[in-house]
Amino acid sequence: MTHTPTEENYIKEIYHLQLVHGEVTTNSLATAMKTRPASVTDMLKKLRSKRVVHYQRYKGFSLTASGTRTALSIVRKHRLWEYFLVNKLGFDWHKVHEVAEELEHVKCEELVTRLDEYLGKPAFDPHGDPIPNHKGQLKKIRQEPISSFLPKQTGMVQSVKNQSPEILYLLLHFGIGIGSKLKVIRKFDFDGSIEIKIDKQPPFILSYQVAQNIFCTK
Template structure:
């Protein structure tokens, strides 16, 4: 039996391992989980005991094969529930994270499978993040950060790096939601801000920070 707390740690380790090449450190996990290093060490012992992670004192951790499966299944559930909340219940993309965080822990015989079918087997969640299939396979979609585009490049918004409500609401305000098209007009070397034209003809200036958190298919 894997507790909710244990599941959340596995997901945190998965997230860190996605970005870092090396094993996930105690501090990185503590920061991701908003807790203390001491609590993390305690939990790592439990997870290692259950063979969900490979843990060597002072050396950080990696997910075991089984731990990886648990984390992947959780992310699958989380993202499917997000699709449900947005597509079926009409929530905005900045409102669904906390609810999905709870819904992902609900257990039931084939609940995920039926939810997936009900939603039409979506491949991406409302933020553009890929949803692994029942076998844990990830869909791939080539995309680039806005900050890597050159003047003249056109693209369609496909995802975000920053998932905070503030950023998502700002994008809503700018009309830069998933599927929105744009053309990069000019990049200002002084602060790396960019000028873009939206598909409905508006011209906008976006900061470097926005550029580093918005993904596009070019």
């Protein structure tokens, strides 16, 4: 079963919303897709007819098993391309999402297989998100936001939750990337901001909003 790029974008977004919020609604999907609820309803009927979603009018919807597999294959392509753009072409990590949004729709199984091989079958993309393998399996890491760490604890950055270019650009500015080792110096209860130290750099302060998005292992 093949899908149009638009269908693929819907499928991917349903997958993400299910993963992050546990559920999807017509409205939330419309917001995420920057479209209108009426358009979402149209697409849901189309996706149901293609057996991508379970859907009953007024009763909600969710990905079928096969729809989930499709979603994972799109996510896989997206993240492999992000890895390529950053690690082979030298792109800054906050610029790759947009380009990968286009590359992920290129239809060629052999391309994915060869790209994966060429990159050394990476398990995580440049933002620390897991790349599904060819069977759709994801590596998982136990990670917590740096905002939940206590003073004197050290964490290694594994991923960034919010992936807007804005936050990624901010982190680039602070010299924070995947693999950075962050030591919590102290926390300010007033606004939840945290003082952080990276080896050989002067300490700096992260706002609570930012700290919540930096996921680390201990």
